[in-house]
Amino acid sequence: MSLVELLAGVHVELRPLENVCRFINGRAYKQSELLEQGKYPVLRVGNFFTNTNWYYSDLELDKDKYCDKGDLLYAWSASFGPKIWEGDKTIYHYHIWKIIPDVGIINKKFLYYLLEWDAKALKEEHGTGSTMVHISKGAIEKRLIPIPCPDNPERSLKIQSEIVRILDAFSALTAELTAELTAELSIRRKQFNYYREQLFNFVDREVKRLPMGHEEVGFFVRGGSLQKKDFTETGVGCIHYGQIYTYYGTYANETKTYVSHTLAKKCRKAQTGNLVIATTSENDEDVCKAVAWLGDEEIAVSSDACIYKHKLNPKYVSYYFQTEQFQSQKRQYITGAKVRRVNADNLAKILIPVPSVQEQIQVVKALDKFEILTNSIKESLPREIELRQQQYEYYRNLLFSFPKSETVVV
Structure with missing residues (x-):
């Protein structure tokens, strides 16, 4: 029997939750x-x-x-x-x-889906409190929910079970899609990481490896004193160290935040092609995460970050910071207990392979293609999940919009 047939001529009674x-x-x-x-x-x-x-x-x-x-x-x-x-x-x-x-009146999973469907409206209508919004037990107990065919419990529970079956199927499809896309993203990331490591190994030819602070390579400058409270709506672009591991990727052409022109004059600045590096984090993985600044203007850089001014391809250096080759060297210089950090002097000791300019460009081109592919999957994941969730919510709303022959029980 289809749901349409099951719902034909159904009378619905709105009952307070405390009744069921x-x-x-x-x-x-x-x-x-x-x-x-x-x-x-x-x-x-x-x-x-x-x-x-x-x-x-x-x-x-x-x-x-x-x-x-x-x-x-x-x-x-x-x-x-x-x-x-x-x-x-x-x-x-x-x-x-x-x-x-009350299992003689309502299916537990049906009740779960009803409560899920009603949660947002319940919060908006009955939520109280400013810092921690909550609802009272009395408010939810008085909440009215639809019970189909209340005078025929057997048919009522059959309808509820069929609605549960349909919503379970949609939930399973969403979960399956999420798992498939997540698995694909994981595979692409592993491929990207493997390929990146191979490109920086230069196993087929001799490439000199120099300390990053070597005069032929570059030098590090500590960031300035700007803080989050200094952010403004407009002005001079700035990068705060915390944004490097929460917002930025391999490179950036625009900043998320700004500081006033007056403050910017006092700040340390990164120029086009420089790397901005977070030297502090609460975990080892995020310490020394870097972003190559490719914008046209100078930008201010916060404390707990440093600026790497160098003679290499900026994206080449930024990709190198993501390699295990760099990470394994970095780990020996990490200090601190709760707050983990690497100072600029120790960063300068880390070795980097320095091939020709043309070879650096080739490495960047290859890794850019992989990153674009990986990011496209990463961006499609929430989009696809959102679309499937919207589909699920559409059918859930449809299923709970019973024919308008309602009786309210109080």
């Missing part, structure tokens, strides 16, 4: 009760969606304070929305509800 399910509060914790290791993980709102840093507890609580695989949960503070828990036995935090559906 029960919301159970999680437990609030003192910081002293949250352990680095313990018997049970403590599921907080951050872990609910993205955070992978967990706390644990050895407390033995009432049965309803734990969630098990398959339980329906709802985050109601800061982040909003439902989740079917896929983990093992876990304690859920105060900012999460466990939802117990």
Whole structure:
């Protein structure tokens, strides 16, 4: 039976959530009760969606304070929305509800999709608080949801199951597409990395390798004192060290931010062809990430960055900074505990292969082609996922827009 046939002549009743399910509060914790290791993980709102840093507890609580695989949960503070828990036995935090559906009235997965569909509107209509928006248990319990054929539970649950089947299929297609594109991107990145390493090895001929601070190659200049608070809407372009590993790629022709002309006069500046290098980060990977500045104007450079003024092809040098050949040398010079850094004097000691100008150009041309291909896949990934998500949301909205023969139960 098709969904159209299934929905033919369907009467829909709008019922408060409290009539079809029960919301159970999680437990609030003192910081002293949250352990680095313990018997049970403590599921907080951050872990609910993205955070992978967990706390644990050895407390033995009432049965309803734990969630098990398959339980329906709802985050109601800061982040909003439902989740079917896929983990093992876990304690859920105060900012999460466990939802117990009345299985004689409503399918749990159907309820999940309804709550997902309604989350944005619920937040906009009932969200309170300025720094941390939240909704009350009373507000969500009064929320009206559509129940098809309420007087015929068997048919109602059959309709709900069919809607779940359709939405599950769309979700699976989205997940499959994401996995395929992510795998393709991973393969292209590995190919790019391998090819880049081979190009900089120059195994088929002798190429001199010189310290980056050698007089035939270049020298390093420390960045100035500009900070994020100095940014302006217009003025002289500037690069802040943090932007190098969060915003910029191999090269740039325009800056993301600016500083006033007055401040720029006091700043250290990069010229066309210079590299701007982040010398500080919280992790080893981002230390010494570099961007080649190819814009026409001089730009200001922040502290915790340095400028490399050199005689090489700028993109050739920037690509070299991405190689394992460079990274393996860099690691021996990293200092600091929480904040990791490499100073300009040590950067000057790192060896770089110095082929002819023409050979540098050939390396850049080859790597540019690979980077363009990799970036095109990288850019298409969120676009394709967004399109599939829009398709999913369209059909979800369509499925929950039952024929307009509604009765409201209060």
